[in-house]
Amino acid sequence: MFAMYNCPTCRIPLKRNSGLFGVSWICPACSGKGVSLSILRKAVPNPVVNEFWRKVKSREYSRKRRCPACKSPMSEVPVLKKEKDMYLDVCETCYFIWFDANEFETLPKNEISGTKEKEQLPLKARKVLAKLEIESLANKQRKESEVNDRLWQEGIELLIDAALIAFFSSL
Numbered sequence: 001m002f003a004m005y006n007c008p009t010c011r012i013p014l015k016r017n018s019g020l021f022g023v024s025w026i027c028p029a030c031s032g033k034g035v036s037l038s039i040l041r042k043a044v045p046n047p048v049v050n051e052f053w054r055k056v057k058s059r060e061y062s063r064k065r066r067c068p069a070c071k072s073p074m075s076e077v078p079v080l081k082k083e084k085d086m087y088l089d090v091c092e093t094c095y096f097i098w099f100d101a102n103e104f105e106t107l108p109k110n111e112i113s114g115t116k117e118k119e120q121l122p123l124k125a126r127k128v129l130a131k132l133e134i135e136s137l138a139n140k141q142r143k144e145s146e147v148n149d150r151l152w153q154e155g156i157e158l159l160i161d162a163a164l165i166a167f168f169s170s171l
């Protein structure tokens with residue numbers, strides 16, 4: 001039997017839903033949706049998650065609603081400044097994140113396959129891995145382009161840039 005959570009707005013029980021990225025909790029009345037931080041990390045690019053988590057930790061935002069899971073007050077944190085701010089309610093105690101209807105859908109999403117194995121490695125291991133990848137790329141490139149040193153130098157810098165961008169955006 002699963003725990004019973006209530007919608008922070010409507011106060012009625014949330015429905016458990018098994019989705020693409022894991023379990024979410026959906027309100028049948030207002031279509032609000034609750035997910036855990038780990039689900040959000042799987043679903044949404046890390047820079048987005050890190051940015052809003054930093055805001056949660058700053059404790060500069062008002063706390064209005066209570067967490068459906070642990071009843072602690074949730075911080076109301078803005079994400080994605082475009083036409084209008086979107087506010088997520090975040091529980092710092094149990095890492096529960098509440099989205100009003102359609103808010104979850106408007107966040108940028110990760111591709112589902114591919115980076116999963118790397119994500120499961122600890123940060124240090126991922127950094128070592130990325131360094132090795134960059135070095136092996138560099139070696140490969142070096143062998144292939146002894147013809148023109150200058151071109152090689154430029155090419156390698158581009159490659160390293162690309163590898164670094166790929167690596168950091170995967171963090």
Ligand SMILES: [Zn+2]
Pocket residue numbers: 007008009010011027028029030031032
């Ligand atoms: Zn509701």
Ligand SMILES: [Zn+2]
Pocket residue numbers: 067068069070071072091092093094095096
């Ligand atoms: Zn909580």
